[in-house]
Amino acid sequence: MTSLHLRGTVLPEGDVRDIWVVGDRLTFTRPPGGSTSVHEGGFILPGLVDAHAHLGHDAGTMAFDPALFEAAALAYAGDGTLLLRVPGHREPVPTPLRQRQDLPRLVTAGPWLAWRGLEELDDLQTVPADLTAAGVAQALANDGWCKTYGDWEFDRAKTPQPVLRELCDAVHAVNGRVAAHCQTAEGTRSAVLAGVDSIEHAWFLTPDLLDVLAARGGAVTPTWSGFAGHVSNVRTKPEGPRKDWFLGGVESLRVATVDAWEAGVTVLAGTDSLGHGDVVAEIGHLIAAGLPPAAAIGAGCWDARRYLGFPGIEEGAPADLVAVAEDPRVTPGALRHPSLVLLRGRTAKRR
Ligand SMILES: [Zn+2]
Incomplete structure (x- = not known):
C-alpha cells in the first residue's frame, strides 16, 4: 500500500516531524515501499472539532x-x-x-x-x-x-x-x-x-x-x-x-x-x-x-x-489531519485556510 508523507510543525507539541499515513492511520515510522509527499512545511494539527452541533435540522x-x-x-x-x-x-x-x-x-x-x-x-x-x-x-x-x-x-x-x-x-x-x-x-x-x-x-x-x-x-x-x-x-x-x-x-x-x-x-x-x-x-x-x-x-x-475519546497526532491515531501555512497560535484565522485536510487518510480538501 502506498503511503502519504507529510512534514511540518506538529501541534500542540510544536516539533517538526515526519508523518506517514497508511490507510486510515498515521505513523511516525517510514513504512516500507514508496510514499507520496502531500505536505511540506507549515503546521499540522488534528482535525478540528465542533463539540456542540445540531446539524441536519431545518x-x-x-x-x-x-x-x-x-x-x-x-x-x-x-x-x-x-x-x-x-x-x-x-x-x-x-x-x-x-x-x-x-x-x-x-x-x-x-x-x-x-x-x-x-x-x-x-x-x-x-x-x-x-x-x-x-x-x-x-x-x-x-x-x-x-x-x-x-x-x-x-x-x-x-x-x-x-x-x-x-x-x-x-x-x-x-x-x-x-x-x-x-x-x-x-x-x-x-x-x-x-x-x-x-x-x-x-x-x-x-x-x-x-x-x-x-x-x-x-x-x-x-x-x-x-x-x-x-x-x-x-x-x-x-x-x-x-x-x-x-x-x-x-x-x-x-x-x-x-x-x-x-x-x-x-x-x-x-x-x-x-x-x-x-x-x-x-x-x-x-x-x-x-x-x-x-x-x-x-x-x-x-x-x-x-x-471525546479520539487521539490527536500520535502513533497509530486516525489520520484526521489539517495542514495550514501559518502558525494558528499566532494567527488563528489561518485555520480558515487549510492547505490540506485528510479525513480517515483520504483527502477531504487540497488547495
Ligand atoms: Zn444546543
Whole structure:
C-alpha cells in the first residue's frame, strides 16, 4: 500500500516531524515501499472539532432532514472540522450517513430529553415518562452520551438535583456520559453537583463549581456563537428580568471560559449550529474572552478530541489531519485556510 508523507510543525507539541499515513492511520515510522509527499512545511494539527452541533435540522420547522445533515457534514469536512458531537437531534442519524467515510466522525447523544416538570418547553424536546431509563437507552443507542436539561426558562421550575443525580448515576453505570443544558444559577449548580459530565452553555458557573467539575474531569461548552450576536440587540430591550438574565448569563461566560480553563476544566468549542457551524469563529470568541490562543484552539481541536475519546497526532491515531501555512497560535484565522485536510487518510480538501 502506498503511503502519504507529510512534514511540518506538529501541534500542540510544536516539533517538526515526519508523518506517514497508511490507510486510515498515521505513523511516525517510514513504512516500507514508496510514499507520496502531500505536505511540506507549515503546521499540522488534528482535525478540528465542533463539540456542540445540531446539524441536519431545518431552521424553520426544526425537523431533522438527512439531506441537510449530509450537506452540513460535507461542509464541515471540507473546512477541516472532522469530529462532531451532536447533543440533541430529533431523529437518529441514518446508518448510511453514519457509515460515510467522507463525513466527519460523530458523537451523537439522541434526542433532547427533558424532565417533565420543566415548563414551557418548545416542541424540540422529548419528555419521557422515565428520564433515567430514556437517558440510559440513548447513551447505549448513540455514542455513549445523552442530553438533558438543568433548566429551561429562567423564572420557572428547574430540574431537581435528585432527578439529575439518578440519571447521571445510571448513565455512568453503563459507561455513558451526560450533557446538560444549563442557563440558570440554580440549574447549573444542580447539574454540576448531580454529576453531569458536560455543562452546555454553562451560564452562572461559580469557582466552587469549577473545582467540582475539574476534580472529576468535567467539561464546559460555552457556545459563545449562539449568544454573542444577540447581545447588542438585547441591550436595546426594555429593562426587566429576562434582559437581566440574558445579559448576566452572557457576561458570566468568561467564567465558563477563562476561569474554567484555569481551574483545569476541559473547555470545548461548540457552535450550537443547526447547520454547518463555524468552529473557527467560536475559537475566536474563546480568545476574545481571554483564553490563550493555544488553549482556545485546543478547545476546538486536540483537547476536544481527547475529551471525546479520539487521539490527536500520535502513533497509530486516525489520520484526521489539517495542514495550514501559518502558525494558528499566532494567527488563528489561518485555520480558515487549510492547505490540506485528510479525513480517515483520504483527502477531504487540497488547495
Ligand atoms: Zn444546543
